[in-house]
Amino acid sequence: MADFEPRIVGFLCNWCTYAGADLAGTSRMQYPPNMRPIRVMCSGSVDSVYLLRALLEGADGVFIGGCHPGDCHYVSGNYKARRRMVAFKSILRSVGLDEDRVWLRWISAAEGRKFADTITAMTDELKRKGPSPFREQWDV
Amino acid sequence: MAMLKVKAKNPSRTLRELFAGWLSEGRLSAMLVPVMAKSGAATLALVSDPAKMAEAAPLLPAMAVNAASVVHDIARQKGEAGRVGLLLRPCEMRAVVELIKLRQVDADGVVLVGIDCPGTYKAAGFREVRTKGEEFDNEHAGGQRDYYDSPNLRTACQVCDSSAPSAFDVAVGFLGLDPDKELWLEAGTDKGRVLLEGFDLTGEAPAARAKYLEALKERRLKKAAGTIEKLDKVMRGPEKLVGYFADCLNCHNCMRVCPVCYCHECFFNSSTFQRGLDEHVRTAKRKGLTRMPSETLLFHLTRMNHMMASCVACGICEDSCPAGVGLLPLFKKVSRNVQAEFGYVSGRSLEEPLPLVAFREDEFQAVGESE
Structure with missing residues (x-):
């Protein structure tokens, strides 16, 4: 499993986390290239169907990055994203799936370091966990 | 709260007459009720003619569709305030309450009339009992207590722990009472009090009903826990x-x-x-x-x-x-x-906000932070 490289699908809010990722890049911070970023306008705009589709298609992890609570560009999108994540994880637990493959984190445009550290930590944890069972489970 | 005297040991007919009265006195312009059609179809009808209320089967122990789906179809746009009554089983009422909060049903146009429900038959089981003739729904309400735990009930009903109406304008109760003699009526809102005008609503809720509902709930919760435990294992x-x-x-x-x-x-x-x-x-x-x-x-x-x-x-x-x-x-x-x-129970009240619409700033603070 030493050569296992996790695939992470990331949904990054345009106003905070995506800018944070940009800052990490322009500051030449090193972090694992395992996440495929998708820019979205708000963490609150990411419907669960997209998280589920990534997971069922065999992504090893799904990441959502949003503005810190109180800082949402649209005032309350991240609070709604937070509630939706509570429901999402409750459903994963209830149906016997691994909720720890899904990460929601608040990362501001100024937090390039936090972004790099978070992606590093998530990649490390997924390496420990190993590949998602949905890489093999095709009859979904 | 009032007790409604049942005529000729026929609670079904007594309710039909009550509803027909609401139509003939102009308190409602129409009412959505379960019916047992001559063809054998156990379905729903929107009744406007008081005489046609004779077709209604208020205690019908069958649910082919959840009435809330019909309500969603017909009551989305604004109607004349408080003019259409809906006779709903508890699960149907809970769904209507959710639809109102989801802004899919115009709450002002309708009056929610809830009725106790000990459970409904699976389609096959129902085909057997409906041959018993027009008074089968009375039997369902009164004489067959064993049936409330019967394996002939729909799976959902066997583990249902909410057999009484929740967020009602008017509630009709019979569980724990002797429905051959009396039914229980309660108004939950001013809209409901308009329908029950003429009844003395100062009476106490019957203790027998509360006690019966509590016991039924306990039995059903136990059964539900067993079902869920089995699922957890696999x-x-x-x-x-x-x-x-x-x-x-x-x-x-x-x-x-x-x-x-x-x-x-x-x-x-x-x-x-x-x-x-x-x-x-x-x-x-x-x-x-x-x-x-x-x-x-x-x-x-x-x-x-x-x-x-x-x-x-x-x-x-x-x-x-x-x-x-x-x-x-x-x-x-x-x-x-x-x-x-979210500490939420679907359909319990019209005031509780929907969990995925509402939020508080100071909640779930661990979510979104690194462990």
């Missing part, structure tokens, strides 16, 4: 989950009949995930093969995410499944867990 990992839906045909009937699956165009009918042949091949290459038709589990899990906070566990999804997927136990379990996260 539901571990993707293979078991995929196995649960193994027989699914991807027909989406469960979505179409669901009273709280309210979208006029389902996401899964949209073009969002429509792909060309090349993209299907790319998807297949990811795992070497891909199931066709695709996205069965995605549909069920997404539906759960979209409607679990409002699921009333009526089980009509399971009834409608042509492949016989036993959806109710899983949906009951998941909806209960999701609603518990």
